[in-house]
Amino acid sequence: MASPSSLSPPEVPMELHVVNRKKLLDSFRDHLSLSSRPLHGFIFLQGGEEQNRHCTDHIELFRQESYFSYLFGVQEPGFYGAIDLASGDSILFAPRLPAEYAVWLGEIKPLSHFKERYMVSSVYYTDEITKVLHQQYQGPGKPLLYLLHGLNTDSNNFSKPADFKGIDNFETDLNDLHPILTECRVLKSALEFAVIQFANDISSEAHVEVMRKTKAGMKEYQLESLFLHHTYMYGGCRHCSYTCICATGSNSSTLHYGHAAAPNDRILEDGDMALLDMGAEYHCYGSDITCSFPVNGKFTVDQSLVYNAVLRAHDAVISNMRPGVSWVDMHKLAERIILESLKEGDLLLGDVDAMVQERVGAVFLPHGLGHLLGIDTHDPGGYLKGAERPKEPGLKSLRTSRELLEGMVITVEPGCYFIDALLLPAMKNAQTSKFFNHEQISKFRGFGGVRIESDVFVTGDGCVNMTKCPREIKEIEAVMAGAPWPINKSVIPSLNSNP
Amino acid sequence: MASPSSLSPPEVPMELHVVNRKKLLDSFRDHLSLSSRPLHGFIFLQGGEEQNRHCTDHIELFRQESYFSYLFGVQEPGFYGAIDLASGDSILFAPRLPAEYAVWLGEIKPLSHFKERYMVSSVYYTDEITKVLHQQYQGPGKPLLYLLHGLNTDSNNFSKPADFKGIDNFETDLNDLHPILTECRVLKSALEFAVIQFANDISSEAHVEVMRKTKAGMKEYQLESLFLHHTYMYGGCRHCSYTCICATGSNSSTLHYGHAAAPNDRILEDGDMALLDMGAEYHCYGSDITCSFPVNGKFTVDQSLVYNAVLRAHDAVISNMRPGVSWVDMHKLAERIILESLKEGDLLLGDVDAMVQERVGAVFLPHGLGHLLGIDTHDPGGYLKGAERPKEPGLKSLRTSRELLEGMVITVEPGCYFIDALLLPAMKNAQTSKFFNHEQISKFRGFGGVRIESDVFVTGDGCVNMTKCPREIKEIEAVMAGAPWPINKSVIPSLNSNP
Numbered sequence: 001m002a003s004p005s006s007l008s009p010p011e012v013p014m015e016l017h018v019v020n021r022k023k024l025l026d027s028f029r030d031h032l033s034l035s036s037r038p039l040h041g042f043i044f045l046q047g048g049e050e051q052n053r054h055c056t057d058h059i060e061l062f063r064q065e066s067y068f069s070y071l072f073g074v075q076e077p078g079f080y081g082a083i084d085l086a087s088g089d090s091i092l093f094a095p096r097l098p099a100e101y102a103v104w105l106g107e108i109k110p111l112s113h114f115k116e117r118y119m120v121s122s123v124y125y126t127d128e129i130t131k132v133l134h135q136q137y138q139g140p141g142k143p144l145l146y147l148l149h150g151l152n153t154d155s156n157n158f159s160k161p162a163d164f165k166g167i168d169n170f171e172t173d174l175n176d177l178h179p180i181l182t183e184c185r186v187l188k189s190a191l192e193f194a195v196i197q198f199a200n201d202i203s204s205e206a207h208v209e210v211m212r213k214t215k216a217g218m219k220e221y222q223l224e225s226l227f228l229h230h231t232y233m234y235g236g237c238r239h240c241s242y243t244c245i246c247a248t249g250s251n252s253s254t255l256h257y258g259h260a261a262a263p264n265d266r267i268l269e270d271g272d273m274a275l276l277d278m279g280a281e282y283h284c285y286g287s288d289i290t291c292s293f294p295v296n297g298k299f300t301v302d303q304s305l306v307y308n309a310v311l312r313a314h315d316a317v318i319s320n321m322r323p324g325v326s327w328v329d330m331h332k333l334a335e336r337i338i339l340e341s342l343k344e345g346d347l348l349l350g351d352v353d354a355m356v357q358e359r360v361g362a363v364f365l366p367h368g369l370g371h372l373l374g375i376d377t378h379d380p381g382g383y384l385k386g387a388e389r390p391k392e393p394g395l396k397s398l399r400t401s402r403e404l405l406e407g408m409v410i411t412v413e414p415g416c417y418f419i420d421a422l423l424l425p426a427m428k429n430a431q432t433s434k435f436f437n438h439e440q441i442s443k444f445r446g447f448g449g450v451r452i453e454s455d456v457f458v459t460g461d462g463c464v465n466m467t468k469c470p471r472e473i474k475e476i477e478a479v480m481a482g483a484p485w486p487i488n489k490s491v492i493p494s495l496n497s498n499p
Numbered sequence: 500m501a502s503p504s505s506l507s508p509p510e511v512p513m514e515l516h517v518v519n520r521k522k523l524l525d526s527f528r529d530h531l532s533l534s535s536r537p538l539h540g541f542i543f544l545q546g547g548e549e550q551n552r553h554c555t556d557h558i559e560l561f562r563q564e565s566y567f568s569y570l571f572g573v574q575e576p577g578f579y580g581a582i583d584l585a586s587g588d589s590i591l592f593a594p595r596l597p598a599e600y601a602v603w604l605g606e607i608k609p610l611s612h613f614k615e616r617y618m619v620s621s622v623y624y625t626d627e628i629t630k631v632l633h634q635q636y637q638g639p640g641k642p643l644l645y646l647l648h649g650l651n652t653d654s655n656n657f658s659k660p661a662d663f664k665g666i667d668n669f670e671t672d673l674n675d676l677h678p679i680l681t682e683c684r685v686l687k688s689a690l691e692f693a694v695i696q697f698a699n700d701i702s703s704e705a706h707v708e709v710m711r712k713t714k715a716g717m718k719e720y721q722l723e724s725l726f727l728h729h730t731y732m733y734g735g736c737r738h739c740s741y742t743c744i745c746a747t748g749s750n751s752s753t754l755h756y757g758h759a760a761a762p763n764d765r766i767l768e769d770g771d772m773a774l775l776d777m778g779a780e781y782h783c784y785g786s787d788i789t790c791s792f793p794v795n796g797k798f799t800v801d802q803s804l805v806y807n808a809v810l811r812a813h814d815a816v817i818s819n820m821r822p823g824v825s826w827v828d829m830h831k832l833a834e835r836i837i838l839e840s841l842k843e844g845d846l847l848l849g850d851v852d853a854m855v856q857e858r859v860g861a862v863f864l865p866h867g868l869g870h871l872l873g874i875d876t877h878d879p880g881g882y883l884k885g886a887e888r889p890k891e892p893g894l895k896s897l898r899t900s901r902e903l904l905e906g907m908v909i910t911v912e913p914g915c916y917f918i919d920a921l922l923l924p925a926m927k928n929a930q931t932s933k934f935f936n937h938e939q940i941s942k943f944r945g946f947g948g949v950r951i952e953s954d955v956f957v958t959g960d961g962c963v964n965m966t967k968c969p970r971e972i973k974e975i976e977a978v979m980a981g982a983p984w985p986i987n988k989s990v991i992p993s994l995n996s997n998p
């Protein structure tokens with residue numbers, strides 16, 4: 001049997017993290033110079049630790065903390081890392097493992113292994129942090145540690161600054177590092193781009209595999225299982241970027257379906273739309289992809305109407321993306337196209353400008369158009385310090401209001417949902433009731449929703465769509481009927497003439 | 500194509516948790532009566548909460564805390580639960596979800612849904628705990644809450660007692676609940692047995708599927724992916740009991756291989772042994788199964804020697820298990836059989852009694868023979884309060900030293916490993932050097948190890964092996980060559996005569 005994948009997991013060069021550290025070092029030195037501060041002290045981060053489940057000895061599979069991963073790429077738990085602002089040296093601190101580790105958990109690797117593997121200047125044990133950094137420090141007084149502390153604007157949580165026994169022997173600064181390091185993460189290097197592209201390639205291929213195997217009578221979680229298996233088996237992706245959302249029928253209007261309280265457990269029915277939001281992660285870099293398609297492989301007229309509204313928005317945004325464009329404007333563009341399409345489809349009535357004014361778009365598209373993507377699915381840096389979040393419905397859900405910059409990777413994920421909790425109040429509301437064709441729209445209650453999500457890289461003069469899934473209705477129907485993907489375009493018409 | 504599974508996920512009756520609560524209530528009332536204490540107050544537990552990854556909004560897939568799962572079977576995060584010692588009523592407290600939940604995360608279910616689903620007496624919101632329990636309480640003074648606090652003897656962590664706003668309005672007791680509830684978990688009911696049996700059935704089948712697909716040139720994690728896919732796709736098992744250990748070649752002597760720092764990433768080679776320790780979890784009840792087999796499907800003479808040593812130990816222990824038998828004795832039995840087999844195989848020399856005396860067994864079998872299994876892989880209750888852990892090498896790793904009781908589910912997992920860190924010192928040691936055939940044993944350095952692990956239920960007069968994997972060398976070779984499983988025994992001889 002031919003392999004169902006044309007891909008195999010690439011080796012990720014650790015130069016990627018050397019470049020990331022260099023970028024941070026340059027930015028940080030510039031920042032200190034600008035405020036006439038001395039170029040000494042250390043950028044100092046703590047890596048993640050393995051977590052036990054409650055009081056048990058069950059250990060959750062470890063995945064590195066994202067900022068630490070960005071700078072050092074270390075896959076093992078329990079490390080610390082420093083960058084010397086004076087010399088530029090990178091120093092890792094590895095946990096000193098007990099002798100039993102060799103019996104239970106594996107080879108105790110020498111420090112030289114980590115030095116070579118992670119391409120740092122030197123490696124010591126974590127119980128040597130104080131001694132080593134004091135020796136290395138050239139400035140006056142206690143050595144200064146710049147620690148990571150700042151707000152994540154998606155979670156509203158603060159990152160936890162590094163802590164270790166002996167930190168009292170250092171001066172610490174909690175203000176300078178977070179905004180600069182976060183901004184470094186916003187613009188992806190060529191090496192980072194390549195990893196995100198691989199995560200996209202294997203995930204796109206897995207989405208196609210899932211589409212082909214989807215049939216009425218299956219359980220939603222079987223689609224998740226197919227995706228997870230394809231990306232791990234052929235892509236070496238042990239983690240996903242986020243819990244798979246495998247929503248069918250009316251579940252597809254639950255934006256973040258799939259978690260433990262709504263666990264992808266519905267049986268697929270003939271006539272359902274499926275909305276599958278699934279993305280694999282590779283070397284801690286993610287992908288975030290949504291495909292929507294009919295479970296039975298053939299779009300109805302109603303499904304086509306909603307699907308094409310979203311696809312037109314998705315395509316229009318991508319054609320307009322380039323450095324300098326405001327993401328808020330892109331959201332508004334998507335919203336307007338969806339409203340126009342629904343009006344053309346006879347679901348909405350009246351003046352689209354007036355609808356926009358009354359925020360009718362947010363009834364159908366209540367989430368933001370997209371978000372920065374990288375080591376986190378919702379990569380940090382969406383709101384610069386002091387930037388205000390828009391307040392209007394729909395826009396307030398945007399995870400960034402920034403202008404696009406060359407090097408950003410951002411998701412484009414317009415959607416159109418029929419959510420009773422939003423639709424019914426808007427249809428009753430005196431200001432907005434008139435825009436709805438009540439009779440027509442009532443047929444779409446229970447339809448669920450459509451989302452189309454691609455990961456897009458902003459170039460110097462435009463953008464590149466990194467996601468490679470069938471998007472046109474013809475393409476989806478052809479692929480679900482067994483056509484190869486990517487489709488040989490000349491073949492589509494004949495495939496399309498099949499019953 | 501025929502389904503590769505004969506199984507499908509069963510409905511788990513919530514009576515299972517009704518029975519669990521009744522058992523605890525009876526035990527706890529007996530306990531109070533014995534010390535002449537009044538039968539009022541509440542057993543009170545806090546369920547688990549979803550966890551964010553570090554400062555991000557990435558939420559790990561939630562899996563219920565094990566004690567809470569035992570009593571209430573609730574799959575959703577953020578609950579509390581109480582059992583009224585006076586009336587026997589069970590009360591759940593559900594989180595009050597904000598209106599946006601309906602848009603982002605799904606239907607906000609009414610309290611009546613949880614009452615019906617989880618078969619409890621009543622359900623309120625978590626912000627009503629103080630009010631409800633004060634109303635319900637019949638005794639004098641402040642209502643008394645029996646909270647969960649005690650040592651997990653596998654992790655050495657303490658369970659965290661329930662906490663909530665308003666707990667100051669209650670008397671609390673931290674001592675009584677943990678040992679009694681833990682002891683309830685030790686003996687499985689018929690309903691619990693059935694769930695653990697299903698976890699075993701689907702995992703056994705998945706192990707066979709993996710065996711059949713294993714080939715040189717694959718990566719270890721591909722075996723993990725095949726297992727995960729089979730148990731989720733056909734068994735609805737979204738979680739595993741523990742991180743899969745897919746160890747091949749010399750990795751198979753690392754007892755807990757497969758974690759993030761040793762992530763199942765080796766390429767399988769012709770001639771390797773594979774040691775796969777993988778078990779799926781269903782409705783929070785686990786399985787824990789290890790199969791060892793040659794990657795190329797044919798045992799060499801050396802592989803057979805080690806494998807059969809372990810299999811003889813595995814089978815002998817199971818034939819001897821019944822209520823009243825000491826688990827320490829079973830460990831010693833396994834150890835002795837392995838030593839005898841290695842002596843027969845010319846790897847060891849001299850008197851086996853003397854080897855036992857010098858703890859040579861622990862060189863080859865450094866871990867415990869097995870552990871209680873249930874909602875946790877290492878289910879609690881292995882050491883009763885005051886029980887001492889044995890101190891000798893090998894025996895000190897036992898997760899229980901108890902006598903077997905009817906209703907226990909315990910793993911039987913003897914192993915034989917060639918671990919340089921243990922073998923080389925023992926071969927040099929003046930007391931033990933003489934037992935080793937140095938020339939012969941040196942051929943086995945790098946061999947790795949063999950483990951055979953089954954989950955065994957202790958009955959009134961013996962035990963039942965719940966695991967259904969090919970165990971005999973002939974069976975394994977036949978199944979890997981394509982024979983059906985379970986094998987039609989009469990077919991084996993002819994299959995076996997194949998080249």
Ligand SMILES: [Mn+2]
Binds near residue numbers: 288371411413453
């Ligand atoms: Mn997204």
Ligand SMILES: [Mn+2]
Binds near residue numbers: 787870910952
């Ligand atoms: Mn085990």
